[in-house]
Amino acid sequence: MVQKKTRKMIATLLTIVLALSMLAACSSNNNNGNANGNGNNPANNGGEQVQETENPQSDGFVNGKFEPAVEISTFKCNNNLQYREGESIQDNVHTRWAKDELGIQIKYDWVTSGDQCANKIRLALAGNQDLPDVMVIGDYQMLGELIEAGKIMDVTEAFDKYASDQVKAIYGQDPSYWFSVSKDGAKYGIPTLNESMNNDSVLYIRQDWLDKIGMPAPTNFEELEKVMEAMIAADFNGDGKKDAPLALGLKNDLNPLATYMTDVSWVFGGFGAIPGYWNTWNDENTLEYGSIQPEVKEALAKLQEWFKKGYISQDIGLLDERKGSEQFTSEQSGIIAGPIWMYNWPIQASLMKNNPNAVVTPALIPAGPSGKVGRHGTTIPGQVIVFRKDFEHMDAFMLYLNKLYEYNNPVAGSPYENGWHEGYDYVIKDGKVSRARADFPDETPIDVSKYFIMEGVKLVDPHLSLEIRRKLYNGEKPVTPQELQWFNTATEEEKANPKANKTWQAVDVVLQQKDTSILDMYLGAPTETMVNKGEALRTLEHETFLSIIYNKAPVDDFDKFVEKWKASGGDEITAEVNEWYQSAKNK
Amino acid sequence: MNKGHSVLYFMLIPGIVLVLIFNYLPMGGLVLAFQNYKPWLGIFGSDWVGMEHFRALFSREDSLQVIWNTFVIAGMKIIVGLVVPVLFAILLNEIRQMGLKRAVQTLVYLPHFMSWVILGGILLDLLSSRGLFNDVILPMFGIGPIPFLTDGDWFRFVVIASDTWKEFGFSTIVFLASLAGINPALYEAAEVDGATRFKQTLHITLPSMVPIIVVVGTLSLGSILNAGFDQIFNLYNALVYDKGDIIDTYVYRVGILSSQFSFASAVGLFKSVIGFILIVIAYRLAYKFANYRIF
Known part of the structure; x- marks a missing residue:
């Protein structure tokens, strides 16, 4: 009886489920059908026409601004911004500035938290909603999707026509800046530019330890090994244990062997190839995958040797960049590789707090056995600004971009000499510029650049801040407003003796080896085979490499890995990557 | 149907509607598993690929290993996670001093409320080569360092043991409750017949x-x-992929990191189907052997 009843119940339930899912399917089908109809027929798009009547032609460009104001819609992936009272994302000092100075009305279609951003854009795409005029996209796969879906505009012409000489000069420095947006001769957006060499590694060494063992900073691997041997023997932290002198951290799902802090890419670079990076290792017209180059095998053998000798910790596979750098800041290790900003944090913030007497010096990356020096480079093009296919006011957006570049590195006497807006990012106190927290209204300075459409992007020449800091380090007096701003971040002591500023020194060091940066030259969306097989290949790679370093597998397993990598999709990926490379290179 | 019950049925409606909207409607999304879903084309614009994603799941060399790992780890967790709380509940039940009993009970279920993100960090510090175990405890017994988190077999052990440690206190509560429901007359009768405590436990408890x-x-x-997922994701690394990579972490890397929504849905559906089948089987068994029934 009971069984029969149960069966009946299940049957009923299943029927209901089925009926419901069909219902659901039908209803969304209807919606989607409509939306599709709209999307395929831009001419019939009601929304467009309304906008046109509201904003007549942009011909009204008078006295450097648009009259009447032109509206640019966009979105913002940060709902955590601070505002002065009465201000909001739609109406704040920056939007008012854009409207009054440039005649551009910035309108945010939606605002969401950073982690929800990609989902929100994908939903908008999936629902075939009208996209905002301007979108800042960080995800190259999504960029690829947008290009493929034909939703965004080729900006080649608009950029040539409306970009200022300054902007053109900055973007013309390197053709690879445009690679991420180039496809079949078109440019589907304007890449934003990261600070150059911001993630390139320098070696940080405990100078006080070096002095005690009486050795200079190592210039090649051989000297480095001697230093490490001496550091183990000296046991500087006095815990009676053989601490690993070189701090590494290889827990990173994407690329454990070329990362920011606790970087190990320079060991591979010393042999001539960076794992995980696409570059022209053997032929300047062909991109090849770094991890399968024979140089990587030599580097793995070297790391295995160091592991056996105790130069690197048994825990490196468990430690991510932050945990890994704790080896250095807790005084177990005396050597760590990391970016130029690392001296401030975590070295100064943690190590100097533990031990105020610790002395750390940024040093050059040591050379490999054949004299080669290499480190992973920083990719300059970052997030991409893209534009809705039918966006009509590229002239207005380019004006906005030109002006941001101009005023971000102001000339002396410019109204923006001291910063963007008084009372926001700087205040005048007793006739002098102040950035001290206490002098601001409510003691809260506001970073106006967070209100820009391209939030958090520097919008200056990518080499500018490096060049300024190198000048300052070499004792040149600051002249331009930007130089003065950098100069004023230093302590009084450092102003008198610029060689004492370790961050400036790190900049000087990283620039001395600027020709050794090796870039990941693949800037396209993940290819089809990458999407389907990339993860399996990556798993295989990380498993093999870590096992070799941990001496759980012989170095010759590398050869098996290369064969397997090529056979299980690697060759296809290489072909796809080169197809992209040719298409991006030949504009 | 009694007429007087109609009001009660009426009151059921909000609950049913909620379940339908939030538990049944989203099942429509399972069609993703049979498509090559592209977000800008939507569900109705994407190509149908039939069982391709399932085929991919079973043809990938590493995915079979991943499924096997999942079975082993989850299976051991279920078994150990059942035995330990039962034994613990029986032992705790023997404590006569109520204050102590309550204190222990509270202490052991506290870890249940900690997140794996925090516990993962703590375990890393305890079990690394410089951690408390390898540096202090094991040397006391003359045992050399153990690669708890970098050797696959040890990793499984750590995962199962730490999960049991975290959850057994919480499961104990259920069993303690059932112990409280046993008729004391049974024990009295057994005592009269001369049964020892152990015999009582064996034959009554x-x-x-x-x-x-x-x-x-x-x-x-x-x-x-x-x-x-949370636990393994916070503890694993490339060295233990062979024994420690489970379906969820694999899907995270494949599906989420590289946006293969369809593949991720296919794996999700596969997991649900297996879970459903197992529940039906187990329900039958429970019905047969323990006379347990829901319907």
């Missing part, structure tokens, strides 16, 4: 607990393919 053990075991069978 355990048999009385069987139904609840079966129920808990049955319910947990549904999660045979859930080996605990």
Whole structure:
């Protein structure tokens, strides 16, 4: 009886489920059908026409601004911004500035938290909603999707026509800046530019330890090994244990062997190839995958040797960049590789707090056995600004971009000499510029650049801040407003003796080896085979490499890995990557 | 149907509607598993690919290993996670001093409320080559360092042991409750017949607990393919992929990191189907052996 009843119940339930899912399917089908109809027929798009009547032609460009104001819609992936009272994302000092100075009305279609951003854009795409005029996209796969879906505009012409000489000069420095947006001769957006060499590694060494063992900073691997041997023997932290002198951290799902802090890419670079990076290792017209180059095998053998000798910790596979750098800041290790900003944090913030007497010096990356020096480079093009296919006011957006570049590195006497807006990012106190927290209204300075459409992007020449800091380090007096701003971040002591500023020194060091940066030259969306097989290949790679370093597998397993990598999709990926490379290179 | 019940049925409606909207409607999204879903084309614009994603799941060399890992880890977690709380509940039940009993009970279920992100960090510090175990405790017994987190077999052990440690206190509560429900007359009768405490446990306590053990075991069978994403994700590394990579971490890397929504849905559907089948089987077994029934 009971069984029969149960069966009946299940049957009923299943029927209901089925009926419901069909219902659901039908209803969304209807919606989607409509939306599709709209999307395929831009001419019939009601929304467009309304906008046109509201904003007549942009011909009204008078006295450097648009009259009447032109509206640019966009979105913002940060709902955590601070505002002065009465201000909001739609109406704040920056939007008012854009409207009054440039005649551009910035309108945010939606605002969401950073982690929800990609989902929100994908939903908008999936629902075939009208996209905002301007979108800042960080995800190259999504960029690829947008290009493929034909939703965004080729900006080649608009950029040539409306970009200022300054902007053109900055973007013309390197053709690879445009690679991420180039496809079949078109440019589907304007890449934003990261600070150059911001993630390139320098070696940080405990100078006080070096002095005690009486050795200079190592210039090649051989000297480095001697230093490490001496550091183990000296046991500087006095815990009676053989601490690993070189701090590494290889827990990173994407690329454990070329990362920011606790970087190990320079060991591979010393042999001539960076794992995980696409570059022209053997032929300047062909991109090849770094991890399968024979140089990587030599580097793995070297790391295995160091592991056996105790130069690197048994825990490196468990430690991510932050945990890994704790080896250095807790005084177990005396050597760590990391970016130029690392001296401030975590070295100064943690190590100097533990031990105020610790002395750390940024040093050059040591050379490999054949004299080669290499480190992973920083990719300059970052997030991409893209534009809705039918966006009509590229002239207005380019004006906005030109002006941001101009005023971000102001000339002396410019109204923006001291910063963007008084009372926001700087205040005048007793006739002098102040950035001290206490002098601001409510003691809260506001970073106006967070209100820009391209939030958090520097919008200056990518080499500018490096060049300024190198000048300052070499004792040149600051002249331009930007130089003065950098100069004023230093302590009084450092102003008198610029060689004492370790961050400036790190900049000087990283620039001395600027020709050794090796870039990941693949800037396209993940290819089809990458999407389907990339993860399996990556798993295989990380498993093999870590096992070799941990001496759980012989170095010759590398050869098996290369064969397997090529056979299980690697060759296809290489072909796809080169197809992209040719298409991006030949504009 | 009694007319007087109609009001009660009416009051059921909001609950049913909620379940339909939030539990049944989203199942429509499972069609993703049979498509090559592209977000800008939407569900109705994407190509149908039939069973391709399932074929991909089973043809990938590493995915079979991943499924096997999941079975092993989740299976061990279920077994150990059942045995330990039962034994612990019986032992705790023997404590006569109520204050102590309550204190212990509270202490052991506290870890249940900690997140794996925090516990993962703590375990890393305890079990690394410089951690408390390898540096202090093991040398006291003359044992050399153990690669807890970098060797696959040890990794499984750590995962199962730490999960049991975290959860057994919480499961104990259920069993303690069932112990409280045993008729004291049974024990009195046994004592009269001269049964020792051990005999009483064996012949009265355990048999009385069987139904609840079966129920808990049955319910947990549904999660045979859930080996605990948060835990493993926070503890694993490339060195233990061969023994420690589970379906969920694999899907995270494949599906989420590289936006293969369809593949991720296919794996999700696969997991649900297996879970469903197991629940049905276990329910039958529970019905047969423990006379447990829901319907």
